[in-house]
Structure formats: C-alpha cells, structure tokens
Amino acid sequence: MTNISHDDHLDGYDPSAYDRPSVTVDLVLLASTDRRLRALLLRRDQPPQAGRWALPGGFVATDESLDAAAARVLREKVGLDGARLEQLYTFGAVDRDPRMRIVTVAYLALLRPEQMVQALRGGRVTAATLDGDPLGALNDEGAELPLAFDHRHILSVACERLRGKIDYSDLAFAFLPERFTLRALQDVHEAVLGTTLNKPAFRRKMLDRGQLIATGDREADASHRPAELFRVRDAVA
Amino acid sequence: MTNISHDDHLDGYDPSAYDRPSVTVDLVLLASTDRRLRALLLRRDQPPQAGRWALPGGFVATDESLDAAAARVLREKVGLDGARLEQLYTFGAVDRDPRMRIVTVAYLALLRPEQMVQALRGGRVTAATLDGDPLGALNDEGAELPLAFDHRHILSVACERLRGKIDYSDLAFAFLPERFTLRALQDVHEAVLGTTLNKPAFRRKMLDRGQLIATGDREADASHRPAELFRVRDAVA
DNA sequence: TTACTTATGTGCAATTTGCGACTATGTCAA
DNA sequence: TTGACATAGTCGCAAATTGCACATAAGTAA
Numbered sequence: 167m168t169n170i171s172h173d174d175h176l177d178g179y180d181p182s183a184y185d186r187p188s189v190t191v192d193l194v195l196l197a198s199t200d201r202r203l204r205a206l207l208l209r210r211d212q213p214p215q216a217g218r219w220a221l222p223g224g225f226v227a228t229d230e231s232l233d234a235a236a237a238r239v240l241r242e243k244v245g246l247d248g249a250r251l252e253q254l255y256t257f258g259a260v261d262r263d264p265r266m267r268i269v270t271v272a273y274l275a276l277l278r279p280e281q282m283v284q285a286l287r288g289g290r291v292t293a294a295t296l297d298g299d300p301l302g303a304l305n306d307e308g309a310e311l312p313l314a315f316d317h318r319h320i321l322s323v324a325c326e327r328l329r330g331k332i333d334y335s336d337l338a339f340a341f342l343p344e345r346f347t348l349r350a351l352q353d354v355h356e357a358v359l360g361t362t363l364n365k366p367a368f369r370r371k372m373l374d375r376g377q378l379i380a381t382g383d384r385e386a387d388a389s390h391r392p393a394e395l396f397r398v399r400d401a402v403a
Numbered sequence: 404m405t406n407i408s409h410d411d412h413l414d415g416y417d418p419s420a421y422d423r424p425s426v427t428v429d430l431v432l433l434a435s436t437d438r439r440l441r442a443l444l445l446r447r448d449q450p451p452q453a454g455r456w457a458l459p460g461g462f463v464a465t466d467e468s469l470d471a472a473a474a475r476v477l478r479e480k481v482g483l484d485g486a487r488l489e490q491l492y493t494f495g496a497v498d499r500d501p502r503m504r505i506v507t508v509a510y511l512a513l514l515r516p517e518q519m520v521q522a523l524r525g526g527r528v529t530a531a532t533l534d535g536d537p538l539g540a541l542n543d544e545g546a547e548l549p550l551a552f553d554h555r556h557i558l559s560v561a562c563e564r565l566r567g568k569i570d571y572s573d574l575a576f577a578f579l580p581e582r583f584t585l586r587a588l589q590d591v592h593e594a595v596l597g598t599t600l601n602k603p604a605f606r607r608k609m610l611d612r613g614q615l616i617a618t619g620d621r622e623a624d625a626s627h628r629p630a631e632l633f634r635v636r637d638a639v640a
Numbered sequence: 641t642t643a644c645t646t647a648t649g650t651g652c653a654a655t656t657t658g659c660g661a662c663t664a665t666g667t668c669a670a
Numbered sequence: 671t672t673g674a675c676a677t678a679g680t681c682g683c684a685a686a687t688t689g690c691a692c693a694t695a696a697g698t699a700a
Contacts, residue, residue: 185465186423186425186426186462186463186465187426187463187465188423189423189424189426189495189506225423226423226424226495226506228422228423228424228497228504229497229504230497231495231496231497232493232494232495232506233495235495253492253493255490256469256490256493256508258426258463258468258469258470258472258508259468260465260466260467260468267465267466269426269463269469269506269508271493271495271506347647348647348648349646349647364688364689364690365647365648365690366648366649366650366689366690366691367687367688367689367690369647369648369649370687370688371687371688374687384647384697388645388646388647388697388698389645389646389697389698389699390644390645390646390647390696390697390698391645391646391647391648391695391696391697391698392646392647392696392697393646393647393648394647394648584678585678585679586677586678601657601658601659602659602678602679603658603659603660603679603680603681604656604657604658604659606678606679606680607656607657608656608657611656621666621678625666625667625676625677625678626666626667626668626675626676626677627665627666627667627675627676627677627678628664628665628666628667628676628677628678628679629665629666629677629678630677630678630679631678631679
C-alpha cells in the first residue's frame with residue numbers, strides 16, 4: 167500500500183495505522199401487495215439483538231464495489247437475482263451497532279410479486295407489513311415486530327424516498343409483473359403514498375405520459391369486467 | 404470487541420481478520436454567483452494525481468459519525484462552520500483511488516456569498532465555475548481544471564441532485580444571504596437549472612408559497628429601481 | 641334476464657402555469 | 671429640471687393539469 171502521508175486530499179492521515187469503521191450493505195427489500203408495502207426481514211437468532219428482526223446485510227469486501235456487494239447479498243442471503251437495486255442512504259452513527267463501528271450503505275430493492283414469492287420460498291426471509299407513523303413492521307397477525315439496530319429508521323428513510331420519487335420516476339413498475347392493469351398500478355401508488363387516488367385522473371395521467379403500451383389482452387380471473395393489460399415502454403431494469 | 408461469528412445479520416464474517424475499505428467523506432461545496440454554479444476545490448500537490456483538483460475530504464474516525472466527520476472537514480480544511488450539509492451519495496467503486504480501497508460518503512454543502520468569501524480568504528480552496536455536459540470545472544480564464552479521482556462524477560451527481568430538489572425544497576435559500584431580492588432568488592434557480600425562467604410566473608409561485616416575508620426594505624446600490632428585500636419564514640439551517 | 645361489480649370514458653369546474661405587455665420607480669446625464 | 675434608461679413589479683388571458691361526478695361497457699353469478 168502506498169504511503170499516503172503529506173497528502174492534500176487525505177491530509178497526512180494514514181488510516182492503516184488506526185482503527186477504522188467497517189463497511190456493510192443492508193438491503194431494504196420492498197414489495198407491494200394489497201395496497202400495503204411489505205418488507206422482507208430476517209430474524210436474528212444470535213446476540214446482539216437476538217429475536218429482533220433485521221434487514222439482510224453483509225460486509226463489503228475490499229475487492230468488490232458497493233453495488234456488487236448489494237447484489238451479492240441479495241443473491242446469497244435472499245436467493246434473488248436481478249432485482250432493481252438503488253442506493254438509498256448511508257448510515258454512520260457511532261453507536262448504531264453495539265459490537266463495533268459499522269458504517270452501512272443501505273440499498274433499496276423493489277420486488278415483483280414473483281420475486282417476493284421466490285424469496286419467501288427460500289425460507290430465510292419473512293414478509294412484514296409496513297404501517298403507521300412512526301413506521302412499524304407488523305406480522306400477519308398485526309403484531310409489531312421488534313427491529314434490530316437502526317433498521318426501523320432505515321426502513322422509514324426508504325419509505326420516504328419511495329414517496330418522494332413515485333410521482334415522477336418509473337419506480338412503481340418495478341413492483342409489478344411484466345403485464346399489469348391500471349388498477350394494479352394505482353394500487354402500488356396508493357400503497358406507497360398511503361392515500362387513495364382519484365381513478366379517472368390517475369388513468370389519464372399515466373396514459374398521457376406515453377410510457378404504457380396497451381397489449382390488447384385482458385386479465386383472466388376476474389369475476390367482473392376484466393381490465394386491459396399494459397406493458398411499460400422501456401423495460402425497467 | 405465482541406465475537407461476531409455465527410451471526411445472522413453479519414453472516415459469520417469477521418471483518419477484523421481481513422482487509423477492509425477505508426471510509427472518507429468528501430465535500431461538494433457549491434455557491435451560486437452570476438447565474439453560475441461554482442464549486443470549491445483544492446489543488447493536489449502530491450502524488451497521486453498531483454496537479455489535479457480535488458474535493459476537500461478526510462478520513463472518518465471510529466468515534467465520529469459521518470455527519471460529524473463532514474462538519475469537521477468543513478471546519479478544518481475549509482475554515483467554515485455551520486453551512487447546510489446534506490449527505491449526497493456514497494461512492495464505492497473498487498478502483499476509485501489508486502492507493503487503496505476507499506469508500507467515500509459525499510456531502511453537499513451550499514454556501515452563502517459571505518461563506519464563499521470567507522472560504523476563499525482561508526487560502527486553501529479555489530472557486531471553479533461548473534459548466535457543460537459532461538460537467539467540467541473551469542477557472543476564471545475559462546480553462547478546464549483536471550479533476551482528481553472520480554470527483555468529476557461526484558460533482559455531476561451533486562448538480563443532478565440540486566436540479567431535482569430545487570423545485571420543491573427550500574435548498575435555494577441556502578445559497579442566499581439573510582435578505583435577498585426575488586431576482587437573486589430567481590438567479591439561483593436559473594444557475595442550478597441552467598435555464599432561464601419566466602419572471603412573473605416565478606414571482607407568483609414563490610410568493611404564493613407563503614415562505615417569503617417582505618421586509619419593506621429595498622436593495623441599496625442599484626442604479627435603477629431598487630427591488631424589495633425578502634427573508635425566509637423558517638430560518639434555513 | 642337481472643342484479644352486481646369493476647373497467648373505462650366524458651364533460652366540466654377549479655387550479656396552476658407560461659407569457660406578452662403594461663405600469664412603477666429608481667439612477668444618470670444633458 | 672427633465673427625459674432616457676434599466677430593472678422592478680403587475681395584469682390579463684390562454685393553455686395545460688387536476689379533481690370529480692356521472693354515464694356507459696363488459697364481465698360474473700343467480
């Protein structure tokens with residue numbers, strides 16, 4: 167390793183001589199079902215914080231980028247590949263982990279229903295419903311799950327980010343299968359915003375945006391008039 | 404330090420046994436003058452990248468939070484206190500620094516004119532004009548300054564963030580002195596967006612927002628009709 | 641065939657935005 | 671003292687956006 171002392175940018179400080187923070191990535195894995203946002207969590211079975219629920223995470227190796235580390239954690243701990251991953255925020259409070267100084271780069275991954283099912287089949291993660299203010303994670307019985315470390319805070323930053331971006335970005339589509347109805351798209355928006363939206367206005371806005379392509383096909387299983395299925399123009403990564 | 408092996412969250416990986424990334428903060432210090440965005444840079448006088456221009460930065464100590472590290476770097480390397488600092492993005496490509504693996508958390512600081520002057524009086528930093536696409540940093544003669552590491556990329560992410568937030572946030576005020584004219588506010592918006600805006604529409608929108616307070620005073624030095632001075636309702640941190 | 645449910649479309653009012661033209665108020669120089 | 675000038679600040683209207691009530695379409699289920 168090069169000697170970096172007497173350096174303008176890093177100012178004569180040689181970090182190899184000192185303790186330094188560890189770097190991890192944590193994944194906020196969200197899905198939208200039933201007009202609710204759901205997050206995938208792992209139950210900790212060892213101290214510290216045994217019994218609490220945590221975001222999937224892992225250390226960043228020296229020879230992998232942050233994005234690569236996030237993708238690897240998604241693959242190794244959740245069993246998913248190719249979800250849309252986006253850096254969320256970096257959390258670096260000194261005491262956020264009781265064991266040691268850890269700086270964590272949080273990533274947001276938005277899952278389609280089939281990815282959600284696949285992750286749950288893997289058996290490691292559990293889905294919790296996000297609700298309330300301040301945000302809480304609820305199990306299927308409606309009981310609140312205790313979260314580990316600062317993960318409740320990370321989840322709430324994720325939800326805020328989602329709310330701020332859903333209007334003008336194409337992030338909602340990452341929650342949906344390849345073909346979807348306008349009602350399903352509106353459900354995603356309502357889940358993220360926590361409100362109800364006016365249907366005709368929502369339809370118009372989405373269709374005027376020119377991003378949706380009508381397939382001509384209709385949904386199959388409805389016990390009422392079936393809605394038309396749409397695709398997104400530019401495949402969402 | 405606690406033994407952290409066999410742990411769900413951190414998955415049996417003991418980082419103290421391995422090399423790990425170092426963590427730094429880098430500051431993007433921006434000001435708005437003359438309908439242009441300007442950034443404060445340091446000239447590197449030691450290898451690597453001697454002669455190139457870099458963002459002020461420094462290592463994060465184990466006992467300080469990321470926000471505290473950013474504030475400390477601002478104080479120690481730029482001689483400023485109390486500027487509005489906001490986390491921007493974390494850059495973690497493996498080869499972004501040729502010496503060692505460094506993950507850097509970039510912060511954005513928006514400076515008022517008097518803060519800009521104070522920083523320049525400190526003598527360490529120089530102001531460069533940001534322009535062009537892809538973004539470049541120009542000196543007063545219009546010549547492009549070569550940037551160190553991935554700092555050009557960091558600057559362009561900063562400008563994008565600014566553009567995305569200026570419409571709905573109060574970030575523009577952080578560029579202005581306590582009392583300012585509507586024209587100065589519009590100049591900030593135009594500098595950030597790189598466009599010209601319609602004056603009556605801009606005035607209306609700003610005044611309707613209810614955030615501005617007319618002081619009744621007018622600017623002093625104009626060689627034409629003087630404009631009224633306004634303040635922001637909630638002091639911008 | 642009829643009731644029921646959800647999809648889809650239409651018309652209209654209220655709000656927001658873009659923009660040209662107009663008026664107001666200061667400085668400056670003859 | 672006065673008129674040119676530059677920029678501040680206002681007004682009115684057209685266009686675009688949005689919220690919403692209501693009408694109509696197209697399925698299922700009895």
